Amino acid sequence: MLVFNFWFFSGLAIISALLCITRRSPVVSAMWLVVTMFSIAALYIILGAQFIGAIQVLVYAGAIMVLFLFVIMLLNLGRDEPTDLPGWWGHAITFGIGTLLIVELWAVTRIVPAGEVRLPAGTMDRVMEQEGVVGAISSTLFRDFLVPFEITSVLLLAAVVGAVVLAKRRI
Amino acid sequence: MGMAIDVTTPGGFVLALLPELVLTCWMLVLLVAVAWRHRDEGDQQMAGQLALMGLVSTLLVVLWMWVKGAYPETLTGMIALDGFRYATSAIFLIGAILVVMLSLGYLGRERILVPEYYVLVMLAAIGMLFMASGADLIVIFLGLELMSMAIYVLAGIDRRSAFSAEAAVKYFLLGAFASGFFLYGIALLYGATGTTNLTQMHYQIVTLGLETNLMLLAGIGMLLIGFGFKVAAVPFHMWVPDVYDGAPTPITAYMAAAVKAAAFTALIRVLLHALGASDAVWMEIILWLSVITMIVGNLIALAQTHLKRMLAYSSIGHAGYILAALASGSERGAAAFLFYILAYTLMTLGSFAILAAVGTRGERDVRIDDLSGLASRRPWMALAMTVFMLSLLGFPGTAGFIGKWLVLSAVVSADQIVLAVLLVIASMVSAGYYLPVVMAMYMKSAPSEDAHSGSGLIGAARWVVGIAAVLLLLLGVWPNRVLDMAADGAEGLRPAPTRILTD
Numbered sequence: 001m002l003v004f005n006f007w008f009f010s011g012l013a014i015i016s017a018l019l020c021i022t023r024r025s026p027v028v029s030a031m032w033l034v035v036t037m038f039s040i041a042a043l044y045i046i047l048g049a050q051f052i053g054a055i056q057v058l059v060y061a062g063a064i065m066v067l068f069l070f071v072i073m074l075l076n077l078g079r080d081e082p083t084d085l086p087g088w089w090g091h092a093i094t095f096g097i098g099t100l101l102i103v104e105l106w107a108v109t110r111i112v113p114a115g116e117v118r119l120p121a122g123t124m125d126r127v128m129e130q131e132g133v134v135g136a137i138s139s140t141l142f143r144d145f146l147v148p149f150e151i152t153s154v155l156l157l158a159a160v161v162g163a164v165v166l167a168k169r170r171i
Numbered sequence: 172m173g174m175a176i177d178v179t180t181p182g183g184f185v186l187a188l189l190p191e192l193v194l195t196c197w198m199l200v201l202l203v204a205v206a207w208r209h210r211d212e213g214d215q216q217m218a219g220q221l222a223l224m225g226l227v228s229t230l231l232v233v234l235w236m237w238v239k240g241a242y243p244e245t246l247t248g249m250i251a252l253d254g255f256r257y258a259t260s261a262i263f264l265i266g267a268i269l270v271v272m273l274s275l276g277y278l279g280r281e282r283i284l285v286p287e288y289y290v291l292v293m294l295a296a297i298g299m300l301f302m303a304s305g306a307d308l309i310v311i312f313l314g315l316e317l318m319s320m321a322i323y324v325l326a327g328i329d330r331r332s333a334f335s336a337e338a339a340v341k342y343f344l345l346g347a348f349a350s351g352f353f354l355y356g357i358a359l360l361y362g363a364t365g366t367t368n369l370t371q372m373h374y375q376i377v378t379l380g381l382e383t384n385l386m387l388l389a390g391i392g393m394l395l396i397g398f399g400f401k402v403a404a405v406p407f408h409m410w411v412p413d414v415y416d417g418a419p420t421p422i423t424a425y426m427a428a429a430v431k432a433a434a435f436t437a438l439i440r441v442l443l444h445a446l447g448a449s450d451a452v453w454m455e456i457i458l459w460l461s462v463i464t465m466i467v468g469n470l471i472a473l474a475q476t477h478l479k480r481m482l483a484y485s486s487i488g489h490a491g492y493i494l495a496a497l498a499s500g501s502e503r504g505a506a507a508f509l510f511y512i513l514a515y516t517l518m519t520l521g522s523f524a525i526l527a528a529v530g531t532r533g534e535r536d537v538r539i540d541d542l543s544g545l546a547s548r549r550p551w552m553a554l555a556m557t558v559f560m561l562s563l564l565g566f567p568g569t570a571g572f573i574g575k576w577l578v579l580s581a582v583v584s585a586d587q588i589v590l591a592v593l594l595v596i597a598s599m600v601s602a603g604y605y606l607p608v609v610m611a612m613y614m615k616s617a618p619s620e621d622a623h624s625g626s627g628l629i630g631a632a633r634w635v636v637g638i639a640a641v642l643l644l645l646l647g648v649w650p651n652r653v654l655d656m657a658a659d660g661a662e663g664l665r666p667a668p669t670r671i672l673t674d
Binding site: 104107108111117118145147148151152154155157158159161162164165166 | 202249250294298301310320323339365375379384389
């Protein structure tokens with residue numbers, strides 16, 4: 001059952017991602033992206049990371065996709081806009097880069113990292129048992145990686161100030 | 172010995188991050204002040220002076236930590252406490268202070284009323300401080316993003332100018348693209364070594380013998396592409412001319428000086444500190460990047476007729492010289508880098524300040540020929556510009572000469588004679604575009620009676636030019652004290668290549 005679920009959601013993620021980039025209408029593309037996000041959330045849950053799966057649905061499939069749709073509505077993109085995508089040579093370059101990335105992905109999976117680099121088998125299960133799904137994330141995020149977490153808040157402040165400065169009406 | 176800081180205690184943690192915390196608090200105070208008073212030019216001046224106070228007090232904190240010689244008790248923290256951090260932080264803060272002083276008069280003249288400008292300058296400075304202090308790839312990445320985010324907005328702050336908008340969009344898109352490469356590189360390095368901490372990464376590489384691990388090499392390559400964009404090394408320099416040209420001149424100076432120096436700082440720390448064991452690989456890449464950057468930057472600069480574009484290409488050439496210092500792969504190269512960026516920050520900010528002063532009808536349109544006869548109308552300005560141009564050229568008696576000589580000696584001591592020869596040739600080529608500026612000012616007569624009548628340094632910009640010119644001359648003839656500080660700053664950056672044998 002687990003194996004079937006894995007292949008089902010992986011296939012769904014890939015197919016919907018392909019549909020997302022090949023559909024002409026931006027709204028339809030965005031909808032297929034939602035399906036991709038959901039499938040990835042399912043993969044997280046299969047991997048035992050329920051919390052990240054839930055966050056994936058809330059943040060990506062929920063909040064970010066709503067923003068996407070808002071922008072599409074605000075820009076008032078119609079159904080059949082004339083495309084500015086490049087011709088056959090553009091597709092050739094895209095295909096080339098895509099092939100390169102797939103080959104690279106394959107190469108990376110072939111390289112087995114040194115044994116000492118990998119966590120010993122069963123570490124994750126032990127941590128989950130001790131701290132719970134949320135605790136395992138929060139102790140890392142708020143203890144070991146507290147400095148990066150705080151820098152992120154300053155980074156978001158910078159983004160907010162920048163967006164307001166660039167978008168305010170009065171010059 | 173200095174002051175030991177235990178970062179595991181709350182007090183030690185605050186102490187280790189004191190410069191960043193002080194600057195962040197000042198930034199928040201300024202943000203509130205700006206939200207409260209933002210109606211006219213007077214409010215904007217107040218914001219600028221507040222920013223100036225914050226940056227100066229942070230500089231004092233950094234210098235205090237340096238004098239105290241703060242060092243960490245444990246080696247694997249996320250925040251570096253060493254001379255390299257204090258030296259580079261001080262240089263970024265000097266750059267930011269001079270930029271704020273330059274902007275005080277500039278924004279009023281150009282009728283740009285955006286008091287948040289100074290908040291963004293401070294946010295960018297906070298990002299730079301984190302890039303200098305990060306001993307973990309995640310901290311360095313977040314610092315880089317924080318700095319870039321503020322600079323994207325600053326490049327497009329003049330909303331009536333289409334060129335400013337073009338600069339912002341171009342810089343944003345290419346910068347985001349480069350960040351993608353950078354992050355991919357971090358992910359691969361993490362995959363290869365199992366850590367993002369620079370010190371731990373070094374020990375993993377040495378003890379596990381990962382020097383030529385394929386995933387590690389791919390990670391280094393991706394990281395170098397990301398850094399290449401940020402430091403504008405050829406072939407990742409395509410965005411530079413348009414972005415530098417379109418952005419408001421003080422911001423162009425900020426980008427050319429402090430932003431570039433911050434990217435180099437992080438690059439040097441990552442390469443020397445974490446990846447020192449794989450130096451055979453990256454030294455070769457940096458060497459070629461340096462060669463091609465020097466050649467292309469200098470040759471294209473020769474063909475420019477407009478001062479701002481010429482300075483943009485010249486900054487690409489200087490990135491090539493700094494990369495040459497890095498290609499030596501030694502602490503001596505890092506010391507040369509420290510002195511070089513101090514001199515480079517001063518001369519870049521000074522020359523852009525002069526450009527802003529002569530460009531009363533738009534700095535983009537100032538041709539080199541437009542400077543004709545400046546010496547007879549504005550003798551002090553012409554003299555200062557001459558100092559900056561000669562220093563950029565590396566003329567003996569200026570700080571630029573000492574900087575280039577240090578880079579050259581680091582390169583020669585690493586037995587890279589070809590690179591040294593190319594560096595000298597590139598410097599000679601650069602005379603072909605720096606000297607015409609001096610010749611135009613002193614040897615050509617002004618085209619009309621009222622030429623240069625409108626140009627002049629406003630308020631604090633006078634101080635920027637004066638301080639920069641005097642310091643460049645002082646460092647040119649009396650560099651010993653600063654040379655000692657640079658050597659002190661680079662000491663211990665590269666961990667000893669110990670190999671703990673495991674079977």
